[in-house]
Amino acid sequence: MELTFIYFDFPFWRAEVGKIALFMGGIDFENRKVEGEEFQRVKETGQLDDGTLIPFHQLPCLVVDGVSIAQTGGIARFCGKLSGMYPKNDDVLAAQIDQFLDMATDITNLIFTTGRDEDEQIKKVKRQELSKGELARKLRMLDKSMSGESDWVLGSDLGLADIAVWRLMGWLSGGILDGIPTDIIKSFPRISRVCLAVDTHPKIKEWVRQTYPKDYVRGNYL
Numbered sequence: 001m002e003l004t005f006i007y008f009d010f011p012f013w014r015a016e017v018g019k020i021a022l023f024m025g026g027i028d029f030e031n032r033k034v035e036g037e038e039f040q041r042v043k044e045t046g047q048l049d050d051g052t053l054i055p056f057h058q059l060p061c062l063v064v065d066g067v068s069i070a071q072t073g074g075i076a077r078f079c080g081k082l083s084g085m086y087p088k089n090d091d092v093l094a095a096q097i098d099q100f101l102d103m104a105t106d107i108t109n110l111i112f113t114t115g116r117d118e119d120e121q122i123k124k125v126k127r128q129e130l131s132k133g134e135l136a137r138k139l140r141m142l143d144k145s146m147s148g149e150s151d152w153v154l155g156s157d158l159g160l161a162d163i164a165v166w167r168l169m170g171w172l173s174g175g176i177l178d179g180i181p182t183d184i185i186k187s188f189p190r191i192s193r194v195c196l197a198v199d200t201h202p203k204i205k206e207w208v209r210q211t212y213p214k215d216y217v218r219g220n221y222l
């Protein structure tokens with residue numbers, strides 16, 4: 001099977017869940033990076049410059065033997081099934097994993113309610129308010145929904161939910177979102193524990209060493 005993963009040169013959870021699932025399963029794929037200018041054309045045309053179709057003009061996109069697939073959740077499930085990290089015969093566990101992927105989407109979308117192209121100062125104030133209000137509420141619920149009995153969100157080993165939470169929190173607490181305090185995770189012990197566990201997992205360390213830029217936004221897991 002020929003796989004090409006298409007995303008930016010930025011380890012955001014949307015792509016990392018699928019990419020790391022493939023990596024964990026020892027499944028080869030092309031890691032195709034898209035730059036700003038090409039992405040502007042993708043948004044307009046729904047194609048890469050080489051003609052590859054990008055459904056809904058959005059990234060991430062996974063091309064499987066020439067078939068382009070979009071949407072974070074679907075891609076994560078597909079990659080998870082290939083690598084054994086997403087169950088094929090356990091609908092309850094599958095739904096539990098899904099709920100964390102969808103929660104990561106909710107939190108991502110919440111951040112973007114503060115505007116993409118808005119005035120930086122207005123955006124900062126909106127994010128400060130969010131951090132004390134709805135974002136803190138969502139993180140509290142996320143923290144509460146983890147068992148806390150192991151290092152992992154679900155079960156006894158690294159899974160798709162852990163990867164999503166880890167990279168989402170890296171983005172949130174990494175200081176690149178003006179107005180979101182870098183110690184935002186400190187009041188959430190279960191989230192922090194999961195992030196630390198993912199960060200120190202030997203395969204994750206190898207993946208980070210192999211693929212992340214030296215100055216990637218790591219995040220603050222206290």
Ligand SMILES: N[C@@H](CCC(=O)N[C@@H](CS)C(=O)NCC(=O)O)C(=O)O
Nearest residue numbers: 014043057058059060070071072073
């Ligand atoms: N529902 C999509 C959303 C993906 C998304 O918003 N991707 C961003 C980049 S991280 C994008 O392509 N934005 C451009 C657009 O939506 O026009 C998913 O789950 O993958």
